[in-house]
Amino acid sequence: MAVKIGNIDLGEFPLLLAPMEDVSDPPFRYVCKQSGVDLMYTEFVSSEGLIRDAAKSRQKLDVFEYERPIGIQIFGSDIDHMREATEIASQAGPDLIDINYGCPVKNVACRGAGSALLQDIDKMVSMTAAVVKATHLPVTVKTRLGWDDNTKNIYEVAERLQDVGIQALSIHGRTRAQMYKGEADWTLIKEVKKNPRIKIPVFGNGDVDSPVKAANWRLEYEVDGIMIGRAAIGYPWIFREVKHFFKTGQFLEGPTIDERVDICHTHLIKSVEWKGPKTGIFEMRRHYANYFKGIPNFKEYRMKLVGLDNMAAIEDVLNDIRNKFDTVLV
Template identity: 80%
Template sequence: MSVKIGNIDLGEFPLLLAPMEDVSDPPFRFVCKQSGVDMMYTEFISSEGLIRDAAKSRQKLDIFEYERPIGIQIFGSEISTMQEATEIATLAKPDLIDINYGCPVKQVACKGAGSALLQDIDKMVKMTEAVVKATHLPVTVKTRLGWDDNTKNVDEVAERLQDIGIQALTIHGRTRSQMYKGEADWRMIRDIKRNPRIKIPVFGNGDVDSPQKALDWRREFEVDGIMIGRAAIGYPWIFREIAHFFKTGEKLAGPTVAERVSVCRTHLDKSIAWKGPKVGIFEMRRHYANYFKGLPDFKNYRMLLVKEDNIEIIHAILDEVADKYHHLLLEGEMA
């Protein structure tokens, strides 16, 4: 049976790319799409920023045909602002609008947005209803288990938000107070999936970082799909590895160093094309360590890459990396 959000068909068990601030921009989404991700989201966009016409927020609305299906994710603390931001985001023609009720970082939650809404479910319901009414697109929600261990209320959230028209729910298996610490607990996600009232797709998020874990948790927690965030940073191959493992039960060999260099280079080129050379080169610096994780004695190359702002020299350094490490084939050999 296919998983559907509105009339978007995501196949039997979709793998989704999490919206990550300063990570899931179009260049990163491009390399994830090449690795077979089924559905992606923009970085979360401030509703205030959209309404003020802030350049950074506007730029995050950029989506491309090859990325579909793609959702634009928005967050905010005021219902009227969220409504207006929804109208603006709808004009960018995504496939759906996603609301962030999960972001735990202080500058979002302390302003009453993101996971802060878990402390005021009535307001969350009103805000979601306003967003649903402001667009013809399907609306989905990403949230957490609750604000802290004493207020794990995502079961109530799931029922009430489904009742006012959201068409899918992604749950990160931690509370807001946990931030990203400790282990994600997916048991409540399974309880929601088993609730006979819940008819919309429910996706699990948090700590899936290997094909084996993806399969085990798919079976154990009965979710409709898995959303992956941090494990895809510098390793977009995780999507194809999980999909292959689901189909065959076999582990796909990890990317060769040549492939790592090639995808890193694509990411860099896309970054420059989208942001311009100065910002494109600068913002790519946070990704090098992740692309070449596990390579022995890589530190010097990383230092060279993060200091360099001449694109020809960066490409030459990447050539040298490909050349020096070409004999290292598999992740296992790097360990």
């Protein structure tokens, strides 16, 4: 049976790209979309930034037709500002609005936004209700199990947020206190999903980094779909590999050197198109090591790539990589 968020049909068991700050921008989303991801989100956008019309926040609202369905994710600590930001984000034409109640980093959580709301469920519920009322689009939420081991309140959170109108919930299987350490615990995600009161789709997130894990956890935890984050960085092929395994039970061969170079180059071109040459080339530097992870003796090439600020020179190095490593299996 198809999973739906409002009128958005996501197919039988959707794979979602997690919103990641400084990662899931349009260039990165482009290469993930090519690999078959079913639903993507923007990087999280500050409600304060949107209200102040900050250029960086406004730029994060850029969504493109080929990305659909796409959600804009917003975060903030002030209910009125979140309402206002929802109206601004809705005008950018996404398919849905997502609220970030999961980000654990200090400069978000310590300002009372992101996962900090897990310490004040009443405020979280009021904020969510305000966002739902402020838009004609479906509203979804991404959150964590709780603030720490003593306050794993996701069961209550899920019920109360559904009651005020959210249409899907993505749960990262860690508390805020865990940050990204330790292992994600999906047992509570399963409990939320099996709660007879919960009628909305529930998506699991945290530590899915292989087709086998995706298939096993799909069965074990009975979620409606899986959200993948860090495992897709430099490896957008994870989406097509998981789908192939679901369909056939067979492993798809990993990307060749040619494919790695091609997708890295596509990402670079999109980055320059969207951000301009200077920023586009500079911000691409964080991705090279991931695209070529596992290739022996690659350090020399990585050092070259991160040292260059000229598109043609970078393309020459990428071609060198293609030629030098074309017989290497990784």
